[in-house]
Amino acid sequence: MTHVVSAPKSDGLHYLVMRDDIAARIAAGDLQPGDRLPSERRLQDETGLARGTVRAGLFQLEAEGVIYRRDRSGWYVSPPPVIYDPTRWDGFMSYVEAQGRRPTTETLSAEPVTADALLAQVFSRPPGAPLFMIRRRRHVDGRAVLVESIVVDAALAPDLLRFSFDQSLTSILKSEYGLSVARNAVRMQPCALTGHEAEALRLKPGLPGLAVQRTSYDAQGRVVEFDHEHWRHDAVRISVDTRVR
Amino acid sequence: MTHVVSAPKSDGLHYLVMRDDIAARIAAGDLQPGDRLPSERRLQDETGLARGTVRAGLFQLEAEGVIYRRDRSGWYVSPPPVIYDPTRWDGFMSYVEAQGRRPTTETLSAEPVTADALLAQVFSRPPGAPLFMIRRRRHVDGRAVLVESIVVDAALAPDLLRFSFDQSLTSILKSEYGLSVARNAVRMQPCALTGHEAEALRLKPGLPGLAVQRTSYDAQGRVVEFDHEHWRHDAVRISVDTRVR
DNA sequence: CGGACTTATTGGTATAGACCAGTATCGCCG
């Protein structure tokens, strides 16, 4: 985000001083992306603060996306975010690679479902119409960054489940079924990651995230994919470039 | 976001049970948007939990955008978010009104500045070129939801500062200078609101937000506006609808 | 050397108490 310097800002509040201290160490390069921070108890000793105060400072940095935690393992310096243009969908794998990062995909489930009221409306089908739902987890450099669930119309892509979804779904739809995307409707909302999503990303529930809902249409206006993505907030930066209509 | 039900999810963790309890009261309509929650100490008595645990639950709901706080006044149920399409820029005032909400704008400052390296690049001008910077705070139904700082090329809009910016800047640029927007480049990133922004929104530093950077071009490709917006995360939902290129 | 078990370490949750600094309210006074 062409980022501007954040002012030093030590109000005298202990947890903010602590925050600034760690942030400075990271900015100075003493701590590199992926490095582990000293343990909370060590920071406690170093600073003379109570552990709760130390944690308050760490939570600040976490909210800012500067550090993240691995449950009961430690706090780590965040790697830079991936840049993502949801309107310019050429596939997770290719754009992550284009940024010099290592993408991987895991299929969590792939199964036939029937349209509920919402899905029926999205796909312009009667309730109960056959659909496929695919849930995947995607990683960058080995860190889980998003979970998604994609719904595809079974009528447009019969027998879809015989494929492996660890590769690009978009290219399967294109090469095997002649479906290509002409228009996307995207909705995004900062959210908290809870329940399934937090679990799948191995995050503490309640951590901030970004919810992205994408509906992809082909040239005939048919819905090709209906996709819900939940990103960890520190892993992604959205970039959209469009003409005004 | 066509929202799905969130599972009840009481793990037995006290602060999550507490979270679910309040969430249920809100979902049931016992607590309406804008209502004040019982005080932390009252919740403490009601639930028998320690105050820290009560607060942990409240922080969860805050991260989810369900409630928000007014410093030392109390916790309140969040009003629904505003839907915002940054590529479809017809002005804050009009689209907020179109959603049946009451928008207001406050000008925090409006002054001439000179281009630093970044701005020089954005505007394709030499460093030191004259620009105008306008900082505004915008409200929905009386609640401050975003601060923005807009930079405009002084060469394209001479004497801009004689206008009042409590109304639409877009329409000033159009009617007074014949500048209209043909293309937007938008970048968005979940962020933490700190320093100036948190202060301007009267928020505790570190609360989640959404940073939006918009560069608007006219038909000749000249930069009309360069805009940084910082939204409180619970106040906005992004919606983008575009053709694939 | 490889695998299984034990142990130390780490973050996660929870309690109880204290004091501070703004906010809101109420009652007094002019």
Add this chain to the structure above:
DNA sequence: CGGCGATACTGGTCTATACCAATAAGTCCG
């Protein structure tokens, strides 16, 4: 009735401590 000041209340910060659960490291054994 209107303005002002005292006061109760509210969230904000901070300390200290305790125990739990998952991870990571170290050790022992086959």
